[in-house]
Amino acid sequence: MKRARKIAIWILAAVFGAALLANLFAPLPYAMQFRDFISAPASRQFLLGTDELGRDRWSRLLYGTRISLLLAPAAAVLSSVMALLIGGVAGYFGGWWDRVVVRIIDIFLSIPWLFLFLIVRALLPLNASPLESVILTFTVMGLLGWASPARIIRAGAQSLRNSDLVLHARACGCRGWRLLLVHIAPNLKPVVFAQFWISIPMFILGEASLGLIGLGVAEPLPSWGNLLRELENPQLLMNNPWTLAPLALLVLVVSCLQFVLPQKEFAA
């Protein structure tokens, strides 16, 4: 298992590295349309062929990976911090605060994400550049994604509140926010990390789902979401199996993320 984890870390490092250095590895601009080479097969000029507008798939995959792999963890950080604050405080203080937070979590979990996203997207400014739009997309996903981890963190904080460790700290005179910050929060770290790691593939897949219905990252910026839209055409898939590259990369990265997560954190 340790070996598999090491391999996963190396793969992730390679993918992250290639994505961060996309400017060096991408032979062509990701948005340039070669209109005489639409849906071209893989060749020396176009390593993974071209898409239906004649854009180089390899370059788009590199830039798309950069976007998905940088912004998904950022959104995961945002949702995990919110979950820690809301769930941790609710679990620790209990009482009416806990009851209110649980109800809010229930409401948030019962809201259909897609429709909420449609509304939020419709309210956003129109003249956002593609980069601003992608940041907004992931920010919205991060802001909406706190409820599920908050429930788990709340449960963790609740069990810590009644633990011997906290009882001992209380007996030593530690109270209120000091108890929360010094004794509870550090012990919630494994749970928060676990939620963080789980959230990353969730946001990647979330953006991919939004991309499939045309609501993800704005053109011409590539992301795994809008790259995966090509898979809607089975004919293209048969003629050019390289269109599967984004899917293969997505599966690889998500699988590696699962391996990277330490087992004790999984257990948490």
Next chain:
Amino acid sequence: MRRFATAFFIAAAMLSAQWGGELRFCLRSDPKTFNPLLVEDDASETVRYLTGGVLVRVNRFTQQLEPELATSWKISRHGKTITFQLRHGVTFSDATPFSADDVAYTVKALMDPALHSATGDAFRSGAGTVETQVPTGDRITITFPTPVADLARLFDQVPIMSARSPKKEMAVLGPFVVSKYTPGAEVLLERNFHFWKTDRTGRRLPYLDAIRLDIQQNREIELARFKRGELHLINNIEPEVFNRLAGQSPSMVYDAGPSLESEMMWFNQNPNAPLPEYKKAWFRSKNFRRAISAAINRPDICRIVYFGHAQPAVGPISPANKFWFRAQLKSHPFDGKEALDRLRQEGFRLVNGTLRDSGGRPVEFSLITNSGNKVRERMSAMIQQDLEKIGIKLNLVSLDFRSLIERISQTSRYEACLLGLTNVDLDPNGQMNVWLSSSSNHQWYPNQKNPATPWEAEIDRLMQAQASTIDRDKRKAQFDKVQEIVWEQAPFIYLVNKNSLSALAPNLQNAAPAMIRPQAYWNADNLVLAPAQVARNGQ
């Protein structure tokens, strides 16, 4: 030679046509009504077309008016009165005899303001009541309060209902009759044994026993079922699907040429829109709009987005509309130099690859379209690159359809929009609500109290003039001028006219898809289902 062979095989197929068989194809949604006078949606329109008997019918192939239940008709000189001579020996599907009283009953129901019939609205050219006179059982005269343009053609949309049948609108004069409707699942139409038409050999039409209309929203499922042989036709398919099918079985797809559908973009010219004043000034400038039009490579859009199954659009009328299309006009040519020249005339300058207006502001605007529409998303990505070449930054925004409509029709919170227009009516009166400046569908600046520009005032005048003119050629001349103004001013930047594309099962004979609705089954009474192993046209 090939045409001759095809004609021979069609004739041979007709002679050897067999009765029977159940044609299957899909509706995208449930029909909202079976009352033919209240039809507004596509599914109800399909049922109406297949079941309704009309006095006159526009032949979808030739676009000429042909007699149906009326053997002849005459319009009075002032255009207010039309007299129909009716066919003898015709009965409704429930064996009730057809007479002039039924026509009078239908017209009365159609023009009843309480019914709110969209079909009836087309006949309302002025205040007053419609009068009918039935001198004999086979003759009727209908008098309208004011002249109605192209009066006879409007009756193509009016299925005659029985005045006496207890079955009301379910008693029909068309080739098929609704026999079963399962909401969300299917509509079954069975042959009307009392249908009046016969083929050349005297055999009573239709050839088919039934048409089963499966209600299916998902087009991929529809395509899969067609490939499995469970459906016999797909009407109006997307170019990508057409291309896919053509790659697998070229004999199953049919491109009938340009349809009435057009794709266009426009700028928000509403002075009350919450946009910066300098942007409103750009959008109101004719040269700016024409520059954008000249910078867009329409042939590339046709070739890449539509796989060659589209034509660069010229204006509000598609070349498919043989009579009304202004053939002298050509699509705005793709010319980057012309685009920059026009922009320079307005004080724009290209500085280090960025276009700046006279105030030094970079030219950047957003284009909204509906999400999930791959064709429009691809088209907008191509426009984005075309405009980048003249230094314009275009931000693309996909919105769900409801939000999009809210922005363009209510809040006016948008800069430019890319959408399509589906014309079902050949007559320009069908576009009245788009061209009149007072209309809510005058998209670039709706609900104007007074026309904002002289050219909009001129369009208003010409549209109203043609609507009250009886002479068809005079109307054509007036509407030609409207087309010229629209071409010159480019309030809508017309992009492409999509071709009319259909998929037909090999054993479906006598099918001759047309450019206008309902493309693939306009001659449903003549369609024949051969045994599955017989290829279409005997091939």
